[in-house]
Amino acid sequence: MRIDLVTIFPQYFTALDLSLIGRAGQSGLLDLRVHDLRGWTTDRHHSVDDAPYGGGAGMVMRPDVWGRALDEVLAQDPRVDEASTLGARRVLAIPTPSGSPLTQAMAEDLAGADHLVVACGRYEGIDQRVADYYRDAGREVVEYSIGDYVLNGGEAAALVLVEAVTRLLDGFMGNPESLVEESHSAGILEYPAYTRPRSWRGLEVPEVLLGGDHGAIRRWRQERAIDRTVERRPDLVEALPARLLDGAAREHLASRGYAAAETGARPLAIRPARPDEAPRIAALARRTFPLACPDSLPAEAIEDFCRTELSDESFDQMLADPAAHRILVAQVDADLVGYTLTVLSGPRGLPDGLVGGRIAPGAAYLSKCYVDEAWHGSGIAGALLEEAVVDVERTGAASQIVLGTNEANTRAQRFYRRHGFSRAGRRVFVVGGVENRDVVLVRKLTTAVPR
Template sequence: MRIDVLSLFPEMFSGVLGESIVKKAQEKEAVEIHTVNFREYSTNKHQNVDDYPYGGGAGMVLTPQPIFDAIEEVTKEAVKPRVVLMCPQGERYTQKKAEELAKEDHLIFICGHYEGYDERIREHLVTDEISIGDYVLTGGELGAMVVIDSVVRLLPEVLGNEDSAMKDSHSTGLLEHPHYTRPSDFRGMKVPDVLLSGDHKKIAEWRDKESIRRTFERRPDMLETHELTPVQQKWLAEIKAESNEKK
């Protein structure tokens, strides 16, 4: 995969792109990431990239020319990319969207600042508008970092264990079950006996049930759209009964 990030502050990405899983993914050549300061493409003698909005109003708006020229430059030899606009008006980002983007060969992220974008950027360049939450940030850089991290970790051979990404919270449609490691008894707090039993079938069942329990307790809305098996439905009924008893 190739990722190009258009930003007025490309240095913000150095820490994220140069550490941890994203760094290892680049070293394995699973992904190639470039940051582009689109100010360098401005034809204005002062290299301005923003201007006052027609019709008046507060703030400044990013002009189309630098962004159009920057994208044309990075796509000269590429197949048609997905162009992602980081924007609070975009669709709310989900794991499903991350899995969708991870199948692409080329992603371009546009990180804006100021009041907004000239609408022609949205209409003629952008394929996706993404928001990482219902709030407004100073710019699109932090959101782009979140999306890039979540996409890159899904690429083949990036994670040490391929099953890790498949069993993540949200990937299965449910939240992930609890995890435990050594020691089995820490200050009187013990690991559930089933995890020490060596019975893989029982362990799998425990994890499945605890995944449903955690989803019910923390994100019950996810259960409204998730299709449960008859066994899972039975577990959910038991979990609800236990919850009512505690009340």
């Protein structure tokens, strides 16, 4: 790759002789050249600027000087082999506070160019006609900014661009894997890093990094990367496509208040249901219950169950009795998209078939954990489930939480096992006159104190 830097302060770029960029130049991977803009002036004072039309403070860099410089530099072949210059991609980059933000995606794109020319403005900037002229002439022009602040000139921003782009060139990094997990490469910030000594000024390296469990380390790093991004750069989260995250990452993101979606994460609230929300929760329940029903269950039986067990009145009664019925909802924007219903059995006991040797007396019963079909795979269900478990633990009313899921629904069984549930048996029950068979699963609660 060839990079030409045009500036009135050529000495500013001596730093590029150092470190990996300097080595890339020595090895021939990078052809880096610095030009003094004043070499294209025609007056004895080597003037590169003049007063702005329309008045105002400061000076503006002249388009005629820049035009002569850029005509010459852009015309130079970026590669030695003349045949290979056909179709070469040349880009004119102009740092300016009014430009598009420089992103990792932009750097990755520019790393594919053959020739990058950076025009470093000063004073009040370069006459706008320079960018307009070359763009109108069919040149690829990128006006970019490195942040919402103003510098004395474009040289610092040029240094940033050169480093961001060149480190992505094949062969530049000694260990190319170091590019994979760094900040912005996957749309989120990088996880925190630690090295020796293990203990420093009373601060310890997280224990998970010392155990050698690579799966646990990967999950920890992924979660910490998400945490950092949520806390420091929510704008990145809201632009993050769901396809860049695996299932565990989506669940963790949901636990931090964002639901993964294809166009970017959406703000998510998981909270206790309000008494006035019975009709909305009932409608959600009637929408989602059929999604988990086996094919063997007739539509009439499903409709009968929805009508009798998932009515507005049923949810009215449960919401009026939070000591026995715990209902949490997931809300995206103004929409309720998921809910859990947990019954604190107490003296009422568990439903028939949910009592067994592995199930403690008074165990809580997770009756419902459903999410609208449009939000399947978003991580909401996992975050909802974990919040329901924490909610029961806070009550101190049970030492276990138990549930039943249809034996044919292996996806649901895998979901619950990932969340710490283990098989405790089977049960048979009737819905609408049709016999159903469930796998019974149980999870021990860690902080509850049984009554």
